[in-house]
Amino acid sequence: MSHHITDPRLIRRKSAAFAALAICCNVSGNLALSAGMHQVGPTLTVELLAYLRIIHNPLVDGGTALLALGLFANLSLLSWADLSYVLPVTAAGYSLSGLLGWAVLGEHISPGRWIGIALITAGAILVGRTQPRTTP
Amino acid sequence: MKWLLVLVIVCCNAAGDLLDASGMKRHGEVRDFRPRHVLRLIWELARNPFIVGGIAAMAVAFAAQMSLLSIADLSFAVPASASSYVLETVLAKLVLGEHINRTRWIGAALVACGVLLLQV
Numbered sequence: 001m002s003h004h005i006t007d008p009r010l011i012r013r014k015s016a017a018f019a020a021l022a023i024c025c026n027v028s029g030n031l032a033l034s035a036g037m038h039q040v041g042p043t044l045t046v047e048l049l050a051y052l053r054i055i056h057n058p059l060v061d062g063g064t065a066l067l068a069l070g071l072f073a074n075l076s077l078l079s080w081a082d083l084s085y086v087l088p089v090t091a092a093g094y095s096l097s098g099l100l101g102w103a104v105l106g107e108h109i110s111p112g113r114w115i116g117i118a119l120i121t122a123g124a125i126l127v128g129r130t131q132p133r134t135t136p
Numbered sequence: 137m138k139w140l141l142v143l144v145i146v147c148c149n150a151a152g153d154l155l156d157a158s159g160m161k162r163h164g165e166v167r168d169f170r171p172r173h174v175l176r177l178i179w180e181l182a183r184n185p186f187i188v189g190g191i192a193a194m195a196v197a198f199a200a201q202m203s204l205l206s207i208a209d210l211s212f213a214v215p216a217s218a219s220s221y222v223l224e225t226v227l228a229k230l231v232l233g234e235h236i237n238r239t240r241w242i243g244a245a246l247v248a249c250g251v252l253l254l255q256v
Contacts, residue, residue: 071191072174075156075181080165083157084228084236084244087221091247094254112256119253123246126239134235135161 008131015081015089015132022073023093027100029066036060081132092124138208142216144200149217150224152193154231159186161232211255218251 036059077086095117101107109117160166163184166177181187204213225244228234236244 072178075160075187076166078157079160079163082228082234083153083232084225084234084240086157087153087224087228088240088243088247091221091251094251098254110256112253116250116253116256119246119250121250123243123250126246127243130237130239130243135233 011080011132015077015085016128018073018077019086019089019092019128022070022077022090023096025066025070025073026090027093027097029063029070030097031063031100032059032066033063036063082134085127085130085132088127089124091120095121095124138204138212141200141204141207142213145197145204145213146216146220146223148193148197148200149220150227152190152197153224154227155186155190155193157228157232159184159190162186214255215252218248221245221248221251 036057039059040057074086074090098109098113098117102109159181163180201213221244225236225240229236
């Protein structure tokens with residue numbers, strides 16, 4: 001009677017929004033984390049716990065927070081959407097980080113990599129057009 | 137040793153995704169994102185054995201990935217992580233009972249091929 005299950009049309013939009021949130025958080029989180037780790041230097045990475053106590057690098061902290069938010073968005077998405085929907089759709093993060101590396105950091109992208117980015121994007125869009133939930 | 141690590145990475149990632157997915161389905165659709173409800177949700181998830189197990193499996197996969205990076209090239213594990221997209225789609229059908237139509241199979245295969253090509 002009452003609205004216990006969200007309208008199928010709304011589910012699509014809600015799924016797209018949470019997938020986008022998860023992708024953006026993961027890509028920016030990884031970017032911040034790797035930039036922060038380069039600032040800190042490689043010597044400390046083995047002693048992770050000591051590192052957590054001693055160093056407070058804003059990029060590492062921010063990156064970790066973004067990854068935690070990405071995990072939360074991903075888990076929320078899985079509470080109503082299929083795993084076989086979530087995995088290919090969030091793989092678009094590979095394309096986004098490749099494109100950001102090219103546009104922002106000026107990284108060179110080989111022709112094979114461009115094709116890879118195009119295939120991943122196409123796969124993510126195709127799966128994104130299917131009904132997010134197929135189980136009762 | 138390298139192949140053992142690849143096996144651990146693939147299996148733990150798949151187990152982690154399956155556990156998270158079934159734990160969240162058991163929890164039910166998350167609908168309320170006001171701060172108080174989000175905090176309660178996090179508390180509930182921290183006590184959900186599926187979610188705790190799923191995140192633990194992902195942590196093991198992550199540690200194995202770091203070890204693999206220290207003894208092999210980055211490119212060594214790429215075919216395995218690419219094929220995970222197809223493998224986990226098969227498992228979602230068999231274990232979680234999801235209905236994978238042709239569009240989803242094609243999409244998962246395209247993503248797997250794309251991930252493979254990223255290394256080229």
